[in-house]
Amino acid sequence: MTSIDLSARKALVTGGARGLGAGMAEALAKAGAAVAIADVLEDAGKETAQSLRDAGATAEFVPLDVSADSSWEQAVPAVVDALGGLDIVVNNAGIEVTNLLADLDPEGLRRMLDVNVVGTALGIKHAFRAMRPGGVAGNGGTVINISSVAATIAFPGIAGYSASKSAIDRLTRVAAAESGRLDYGVRVNCVYPGLTPTAMGNKLAVDCAEIGLFPSPEEAVQAVVAQTPSGRLGQIDDMADAVVFLASDAAKFVTGAGLPVDGGMGM
Template identity: 45%
Template sequence: MAEQDEFRLDGKVALVTGGARGLGAECARVLAAAGAKVMVTDILEEAGAATVAGITETGGTAEFRRHDVTDEAAWATTVTQTIDTLGGFDILVNNAGVEVVGTLEDSTYEDFRRVQNVNVDGVYLGCRQAVQAMKPGGVAGRGGSIVNLSSLAGLVGVPHMSVYGASKGAVRVFTKDVAVECGRFGYGIRCNSVHPGLVETEMAESLYQQSHELTGASLEEVKATFTAAHPLGRLGTPRDIANAVRFLASEASSWITGVELSVDGGWAAS
């Protein structure tokens, strides 16, 4: 008899925010390939539809809904649509995020509030909606796994990243609060955070450009410096992150909650 593969996600329904591109799109593809039905949400409609088309073309099941994670009322609608369309709600990947690069002294409060709004308020709203829906007696009601995308910058200090780091640090401890509360209440809901090092996405491209403008170093030098910060000697790939998310989403991690999982080529350990 075949051994049960606890890394598979057959029968599960996942919602991935910010799934139009970058890490979110790869998470959606990897979760779908593992057997989950995936609701991809984002504010980028064309790119979100393209992510979904790529999944369905390879035999997976996915849908796209436009959803700004800072829109409180739309969270309830998105979760209801997910359950109606895909038949449940078992996995939430709070991936949508924005970044601001620059010194603390030159930062604006407006930027700070904007980053908090997406990176912290968005994660708070998502977790609250998921817990209400996934807990016993909730509209989905079969427990679940929540994975929040924090960052290396939510664990250690990084120059030019204070505004972003403040938001990702908040996600780190908030994740543990959700994990412990849901555990103690017997909800069958786990909550963990993933902390990527630098991964080659559009966010990383923007980081190179802004670091180049701030320091005067060439783009090649900027990239070499970031690469060297990772003891494994390379930048991350979206797949590196999506594989960790898949593990935390699956039953293979059923005794793991409240964990901060660094996926950073060893940067945080150095």
């Protein structure tokens, strides 16, 4: 997305060490933003930040457990200090635990809710506090939450994950309303990625086969493709381009919206 210029913008990407998060961080950096990789995976996060610096970007790593309020309280000031501000927060960190409802693992569900829902809510909280007037950054900005096509379809085996990603949709819309009402100057939107062959996406296919929904991981993937009008899986750059767009002035009048990037699967 070379036509979009994010020069002088400062971005924080949660779960940015690998997969979709790393791709989003790279796309923001290529558009000119300085980027903080925030993750519990310190070694991988530092490697991703270094690879961005090697490509000429300004990038830092900040340790962050998105489910812990105290971790956010340390990470956000560190990002503002390292990058010189904060204009973009991408709440991407998430986990997926596959279960049939008849075999639901309550601990797995609680962990998903803690990371996916509480983690996103805390990301919004601390983005607002930093970006609103009087905050440590204080110049407004944009929050982009990563939901999933799982929030818009009924696919077996992912009820808990679907519920958590549906919650992100609602958090996004309420957050946009609050920001507007209180003049925070922060736009809030979300993206619904389709299935992408990252480590998480590949594990989902394997898990669906293991619990008996499909004869093999390959047939699980084929089932997703068959439900997708575009006839293919998503790619990391498909999702990353959507994030860059929502972070940019090209989307300056877009808030409280959910952007499907799923090849039509969720329509």
